Amino acid sequence: MNDRVMKSYRFREERQEDWSRLDEIVTRAEKRGMKALSDEEMTALPRLYRQAVSSLSVARSISLDQNVLAYLETLCARAYFFVYGTRASMGRRIAQYFRRDWPDAVSGALGSTLLAAACLFGGALLAFFLCLQDMEWYWTFHQGWDSRNPNASYDSLRATLYTEETNIADMLAAFSAQLFSHNSGIAIFAFALGFAFGIPTAILLIYNGVYIGSFFAVFWQKGLAAELTGWLFIHGVTELFAIILAGAGGFMIGSAVAFPGTKSRMQSMRDAGHSAALLIIGTVLMLFTAALLEGFGRQMINSDMARYAIAAASLVFWLVYFYWPRGGQDEWTGEDS
Amino acid sequence: MARDRRSPASGDSRREALRRRELRLKEQARQAKRIRPLVTPEGAALNLKIATASERAGAFLLDFAILLITMLACLFTVSSMFSSMGYQGWQMAVSISTVLIFLLRNFYFVAFEIGRKAATPGKRALGLRVAARNGGRLTANAVLARNFMRELEVFLPLSLLFMTAEDEVSAWIRILALLWSAVFVLFPLFNRDKLRVGDLIAGTIVIHAPRTRLKQDITSAAPLPSANGYAFTEAELDTYGIHELHVLEDVLRQSTAEIKTRVAERIREKIGREKGTDESDLAFLEAYYAALRARLEQRMLFGERKTDKFDTGGKG
Numbered sequence: 001m002n003d004r005v006m007k008s009y010r011f012r013e014e015r016q017e018d019w020s021r022l023d024e025i026v027t028r029a030e031k032r033g034m035k036a037l038s039d040e041e042m043t044a045l046p047r048l049y050r051q052a053v054s055s056l057s058v059a060r061s062i063s064l065d066q067n068v069l070a071y072l073e074t075l076c077a078r079a080y081f082f083v084y085g086t087r088a089s090m091g092r093r094i095a096q097y098f099r100r101d102w103p104d105a106v107s108g109a110l111g112s113t114l115l116a117a118a119c120l121f122g123g124a125l126l127a128f129f130l131c132l133q134d135m136e137w138y139w140t141f142h143q144g145w146d147s148r149n150p151n152a153s154y155d156s157l158r159a160t161l162y163t164e165e166t167n168i169a170d171m172l173a174a175f176s177a178q179l180f181s182h183n184s185g186i187a188i189f190a191f192a193l194g195f196a197f198g199i200p201t202a203i204l205l206i207y208n209g210v211y212i213g214s215f216f217a218v219f220w221q222k223g224l225a226a227e228l229t230g231w232l233f234i235h236g237v238t239e240l241f242a243i244i245l246a247g248a249g250g251f252m253i254g255s256a257v258a259f260p261g262t263k264s265r266m267q268s269m270r271d272a273g274h275s276a277a278l279l280i281i282g283t284v285l286m287l288f289t290a291a292l293l294e295g296f297g298r299q300m301i302n303s304d305m306a307r308y309a310i311a312a313a314s315l316v317f318w319l320v321y322f323y324w325p326r327g328g329q330d331e332w333t334g335e336d337s
Numbered sequence: 338m339a340r341d342r343r344s345p346a347s348g349d350s351r352r353e354a355l356r357r358r359e360l361r362l363k364e365q366a367r368q369a370k371r372i373r374p375l376v377t378p379e380g381a382a383l384n385l386k387i388a389t390a391s392e393r394a395g396a397f398l399l400d401f402a403i404l405l406i407t408m409l410a411c412l413f414t415v416s417s418m419f420s421s422m423g424y425q426g427w428q429m430a431v432s433i434s435t436v437l438i439f440l441l442r443n444f445y446f447v448a449f450e451i452g453r454k455a456a457t458p459g460k461r462a463l464g465l466r467v468a469a470r471n472g473g474r475l476t477a478n479a480v481l482a483r484n485f486m487r488e489l490e491v492f493l494p495l496s497l498l499f500m501t502a503e504d505e506v507s508a509w510i511r512i513l514a515l516l517w518s519a520v521f522v523l524f525p526l527f528n529r530d531k532l533r534v535g536d537l538i539a540g541t542i543v544i545h546a547p548r549t550r551l552k553q554d555i556t557s558a559a560p561l562p563s564a565n566g567y568a569f570t571e572a573e574l575d576t577y578g579i580h581e582l583h584v585l586e587d588v589l590r591q592s593t594a595e596i597k598t599r600v601a602e603r604i605r606e607k608i609g610r611e612k613g614t615d616e617s618d619l620a621f622l623e624a625y626y627a628a629l630r631a632r633l634e635q636r637m638l639f640g641e642r643k644t645d646k647f648d649t650g651g652k653g
Contacts, residue, residue: 006631008630008634009556012554016551029453053379053381056383062637063634064579064582064630064633065586066583066586067549067586067590070549071549071550074546074547075549076381078546080375080383081466081475082453084377084378084473097477170428173432188488189488189489189493191485192485192488192489193489269537269538270538273537273539274476274478276482277478277479277481277538278478281481
């Protein structure tokens with residue numbers, strides 16, 4: 001055989017070492033991250049990668065060894081994903097998200113946010129006035145199992161707003177129930193359903209508004225409106241804001257599908273999906289904060305004034321955080337979004 | 338050629354071989370459809386292979402099983418921690434495990450896919466990974482977007498499935514809702530790239546890129562002394578094509594001695610060679626493989642690819 005060694009065999013023999021070196025570097029980087037690589041390896045990586053890629057295209061035309069081809073194919077793909085993959089560390093990425101990406105995404109989606117707010121509060125106002133005219137409407141929106149209905153007495157309604165004795169188990173229970181309550185579900189669904197032209201999102205928001213509005217009307221009639229506002233908005237500012245933002249994300253995707261403009265519908269949806277996703281991630285955190293406020297804050301703080309103060313403070317905080325103009329671009333722009 | 342001097346029985350076997358070839362070509366065409374060329378900035382094309390729907394379903398089931406087991410383990414630990422505290426402890430245990438389950442359910446997929454391997458354990462087991470559809474880098478946003486849609490694709494249908502219906506109307510509503518959500522569940526089956534709705538929104542794709550090991554080249558492995566003695570004529574080598582070469586490679590790399598003997602017999606019969614005294618089948622196969630590959634690669638350099646033994650050139 002020695003007298004007629006194949007071209008493909010010689011080709012492989014000459015480069016094999018570099019391939020396995022690249023393989024080793026990529027494997028280590030996949031397992032333990034960039035930190036596991038030495039400086040020397042970092043400088044060698046681009047050269048090894050380019051060499052593997054060109055080996056692949058040569059091998060395709062001269063070699064019939066399936067194993068070599070399959071090996072190079074996956075090696076190049078893995079190296080490609082690593083070389084052109086994201087470089088930011090997790091902590092840095094998170095910091096940048098909260099410092100710039102999230103507020104930017106929220107203030108950029110002002111139109112959709114206003115639309116979502118209009119749906120939610122429009123629904124609430126509608127239901128509120130309908131219920132004030134005729135309490136029978138309440139039963140259209142709610143099932144009978146809730147004790148806080150128009151037939152309840154002033155005292156029993158009032159008792160639901162304040163907590164006499166607090167214990168940690170109850171607070172935890174309220175907190176976890178809040179996480180799973182329909183509110184966080186609504187937020188995620190409002191986003192997820194957006195691509196159907198935003199229609200399900202609008203319906204969900206309006207329905208949620210109607211629910212709150214009719215509920216409010218019951219307390220209003222009994223003269224408990226001010227107390228309920230404190231009870232509701234201590235966490236409601238954060239929670240409703242989160243729901244509105246999620247709805248805004250849904251609307252962004254919906255309008256991208258409905259009116260793609262000069263882009264293709266897919267491309268338009270993808271772009272909107274990216275910025276909407278930016279919006280949503282923080283929303284989950286807001287809902288988490290709201291759950292904390294509801295579970296612990298509301299049980300422990302029974303004074304109306306304190307509740308109002310927290311509600312106002314959280315509103316101011318979110319508004320300033322999201323919409324306060326930020327000067328200058330960040331120096332680091334590693335992540336394209 | 339062979340057709341003329343063989344008996345009618347071998348005519349049957351030839352028809353059978355042709356039928357098998359047709360099936361093989363169909364399968365090859367199907368596999369080729371899975372390939373999405375990605376041109377790297379260096380100008381080289383990588384052939385990324387789309388994961389099939391069944392691979393993805395398998396990966397999901399694995400992940401789901403892992404998720405369920407982890408959840409159960411959490412429940413078990415938490416409840417055993419609080420079991421001594423009576424009713425209140427039980428209440429606390431329920432709350433804490435709800436929070437844990439919430440976190441697991443929402444961040445299991447996200448945490449793994451943001452990581453360096455861009456794949457959950459289930460995906461990794463099947464050699465899959467998530468990639469950006471335009472070949473760019475996979476951003477955290479994309480991973481989050483594709484996984485929040487999971488709510489709609491998995492958890493909504495599941496909760497509909499386990500929802501109880503009190504009366505006939507709500508039973509009907511439930512069936513309609515299930516049908517509606519089936520659109521999302523079955524979405525990957527009805528598009529070329531096997532995209533979920535989440536992939537569509539996030540601009541991602543799931544590809545099949547398992548780790549492959551570089552094995553010894555057969556032509557260099559264990560230079561059997563007897564393998565050097567062989568010399569094949571051109572006619573003997575032109576009997577087979579690239580497909581047969583690849584089959585032979587698989588046989589040499591991963592089959593039993595018994596199969597190797599049978600294959601060696603088939604080849605000898607086909608090229609009309611007698612088995613020499615104390616000739617080893619393995620040596621014969623390796624020598625034949627080396628000679629055949631050399632011949633086919635040489636022809637490939639001149640621009641002729643003989644795809645299989647039926648390919649006589651000319652017709653393409």
